[in-house]
Amino acid sequence: MAVPAATDTAATPAVDTPSTSTEPARRDFLKVLGMGGLLIAASSVGVRRLEAAAGFAPSAEPWEPHAYIRLGDDGLITIICHRSEMGQGIRTTMPMIIADEMDANWALCRVEQGLGNEPKYGSQNTDGSTSIRDFLQKYREAGATVRALLEDAAAKEWAVASSEVQARNGEVVHVASGRTKAFGALVATARTIPMPAATRVRIKTPAERKWEGKAMPSIDLVPMTTGGAIFGADVRLPGMKVAAIARPPVWGGTVLSVDDSLAKQVAGVERIVRIPASPMPGGFLPLGGVAVIATNTWAAMKGRDALRITWNHGPNASYDSAAYKTSLQESVRRPGAAGRTNGDVERGLTTAARRVTAEYYMPHLSHAQMEPVVAVAQVTNGKAEVWAPTQSPMDARKTVAEYLKLDVANVSVHVTLLGGGFGRKSKPDFICEAAFLSREVGAPVRVQWTREDDLRHSYLHSPAAHRLEAGLDAAGKVVAWRHRSAYPAISATFAPKVTGAEPDELTNGASDIPFDIPNMQVEICPAVAHTRIGWYRSVNAIHHGFAIGSFVDELARAAKQDPADFLLALLGPDRRVDLSQAGLVKPASNYGATWTDHPLDSARARRVVELAIEKSGWRGPALARGRGRGIAVHRSFLSYVAMVVEVEVLPDGTVLVPRATVAVDAGFVANPDRARAQMEGALIMAMSNVLSSEVTFAAGRVVQSNFRDYGVTRMRAAPRQVDVHLVPSEGLPGGIGEPGVPPACGAIANAIFAATGVRVRELPVGRQLAGWQTRSSN
Known part of the structure; x- marks a missing residue:
């Protein structure tokens, strides 16, 4: 559906003059109301109209809204975005949801960036892939409430029942007579009537939506690409x-x-x-x-x-990353604190027909965002x-x-x-x-800050060592699984004497794996920080995804089974599990959600694996030596993503990615175009993480200084084709921005093995594949 993009009137400064917020100060608020118009606040306690008659005074704090809707007498609708726009499209998606529920005319909508004010807007921390999964229902309720209010206003003016009118594309229609009134013409009356009862506020059905879940042009695309956007x-x-x-x-x-x-x-x-x-x-x-x-x-x-x-x-003057890597590897060779325990893992490993052990390592990573x-x-x-x-x-x-x-x-x-x-x-x-x-x-x-500042003085992603052990029975089924991780904790940047991550952090991609294994133990081992550690896209799920995805492929090879078939068997029967009651250490975190709303769901994991297999041509003809496919699946940020990556490894060890297939179950996806773009970006970021990115330390100092020695994926290696398949769903939304990175790491490493026979267990790949044609993996 072709629709005009909403006009951007964000509260950001012009290039040559300082900005002034368009959000009214409290002392000016009554003046704004006196000028006409209607202001609606969507809050954690419902949706309310802001007006002097409701008790607002310059000295009194209003309620705690998440997003304002300002409706002018001229029909213009201003929607204030309370989250930060960094390419994920929230300044389009959030207003789109509200405008859709209002049944507004998108051409008359304006987007305004909210000032930092969490007591007013709710959480503004645009992290953890939460902008839609935490706020979708609140956005919908805000728009639906305004729609009902305007319908009530029209019904009053026409002296008819509210059930006889309907909002349509920026105006209210009296269905029987065909009479219409534009939203702006109803503002004066809407400001004087009671807010709609809860029974009057109806969220649209999927069939009624115009934009949610469909294509919508970004309101920032033109200014971003023509130089008019303000960074x-x-x-x-x-x-x-x-x-x-x-x-x-x-x-x-x-x-x-x-x-x-x-x-x-x-x-x-x-x-x-x-x-x-x-x-x-x-x-x-x-x-x-x-x-x-x-x-x-x-x-x-x-x-x-x-x-x-x-x-x-x-x-920290003696910090040396090579020596630290050795210490992490030694740490995971000793027992740690359990984050998840099921069955008797030691007995399962001891009695297994075959025992497989592998260790993996990922170094410090820089955020390396385009804008320092x-x-x-x-x-x-x-x-x-x-x-x-x-x-x-x-x-x-x-x-x-x-x-x-x-x-x-x-x-x-x-x-x-x-x-x-x-x-x-x-x-x-x-x-x-x-x-x-x-x-x-x-x-x-x-x-x-310069790029050099950003690499040498920023917060880095933690290095991590992993040791995984599994027991296979005579048929190749996994009967025991032990996973030990060691990495410096983010909390060490904020509190002294932190000696490692807490066990409940392992639910970020390690303890919440959807595999059917009767004996399982996931442990966290000590690791002391010697530089500033900060969260990075997908956080600990990145290195967990690399290690787990790679290890599953190693187990498939050990069992002499096709990796995709082995992965499907490992997922086991369909089941929904509340992990807080099934082996997780307490408190059992779940990305800020409840286990009741978002249980571990192996059926969703199976669905994306099967979809990735089908769409990628996994079961087609074998690829020539030097080309290979790898597969991995990962649950993170309440979403399930499976990925099949095809690589081409050149004789000098250079890795190219001609094609990748991504299958995503993130519940309801409000903006499919941006979701696909996020998966494409996640794959390219994972390519950097796996193939070339690394921050090292010597004498306490970062060695790298710019992109000449901190490698990122270049155009030559970037995928020629990325097919992203979204599982249709009306379920609760999960994250989108982060869940694509972890499975991509494992899938790329597995594809390299399939292409060359060389198993990469330490990142980045770098020059490890030089001369690969004359050697094979152990």
Whole structure:
């Protein structure tokens, strides 16, 4: 269905002028109401109209809304998006759902980016693939309530029963007579009547939906591709300065002395400012260092290059990633804390006809988002105003307030578009840097990170070691499974003396596997962090997916069975399991959802595996040597994804991916086009993770500096064909942004084995395949 894209009136700044929020301040709210129009808030306690008669006053906080709908007398509908847009399409999908339930005219809809204000909007942390799965019902109820309210208003004006009228494409129709009234013409009456009773609020049936679950053009596509979109680095404020910061090269380091004489001689440099180091482990607070304040970015960077700093490298100066890898591998060879226990795994392994053991390793990874982090701040008179590409504006507000010792109410955060995020931009250390420097110099300041800054001073994905053991019976069936993981915990970045992840973290892709194995033990082993660890797209499910997906393929080969047939047999009979009552350590986390709503469902896993097999041509003719297919399935973020990847391995060991087939069961999918795009991106990201990406440390410092030595997938290797198949469903939605990465990691590694006979157990692949034609796997 061809539909015009909604006009974008986001509350982001113009290129040459500061932004002002279009969200009304409390003291101006009554003025807005007096100008006419209707404002509806969808909240955790229902949907309400905002108006003075309902008790709103400038000094009183309203309820806690998740999203506002503003309906003007002119018929324009403004929908405020409370989540951050980083390419996943939420600024289109969220308004689309609301407008569909309203039966609005999409051409008259406008999208406005909400300020950071979690008490008002609910969670704004755009992480964990939650924007639809946590809010779909609230969006629908908001739109349906407004639709019912406008129908009631029309019924009152026509003196007919509400059952006789119906909202259609931005107007209300009296069905019997054909009379119509546009939404805007009904605003005055709608503001004076009671909100609809709950029995009047009806969510549309699938057959009635115009846009949900169907194609919808992105409202940001044209401005993003023509240069009109506003990202963090596009913000300009009058009198703005630019800062480049020399940060400690080792986590926990501090400045001993600085010679800034040469830096001050650089044209455009105005001031040198010391940023104090935050107490370890630091959390979201800045690392500290020395900032060069200049009139432009180039001068700030050249001035930073001219600094002569002596550092105290602190407690992590001896961190060496090669030695740390060895320590992780040793850790998983000893028993850990159980995250899931079923049956008697030791007996199952001992009595099995065959026992198979394998170890896997994944290194530190950088988020490597296209847009390095950047923030603009203006701090005056005890108030801080920030513009930033942040995934979590409320965390930014709270952390800036903590860092500058301000009241949270005096911190405002404008969310710009994000040039990628992957979890990095939910951590507001860079925003605190800008706010601190603005206060110090008495002017607006933009802190601009470079790619080198991003690789060497950011939060990294944790390295991980895995040891898996399985027992096979005489028929090749898995009768016992033990999985040990060791990786530094994200919590180590926020709390001292953390010696490893907690057992319940294993439900992020290890304890919640959908396999039918009578004896199972999943354990977490100690691992101490020596650098900042932060969540990264798919979090621990990435390395769990690589290890588990690879191991299942190894077991299939050991059993001399086709990997796809073996995988289907491993899933066992269809069953729905509440893992909180079936072996999981308490508390049994489930991506923030209940096990009642989202049980472990092996039928859904089977469905996507069978679909991937069918659509990929898995059972077709065998491929020539040097080409191979791999298959893997993984449950993460409440969704089930199976992937078949075909690789071509060149004689020099270069890996290309001509084709991939992805099958996804994520429950109800509101925007199929964006869901497919997310799976395509997940595959390419997984290719980088598997084939070339690695951050290493020597003497506490990151070795890599840019894309010349931190490898990412290039055009030559990128898939020529990616077929994404979405399982139709009206079930509760799961995640989309993250679940595609874990199975892709395993499928790629398995395809490499099928093509070359070389089993890759340590990532990245790098040069491991050089000379593959003359050797084979053990």
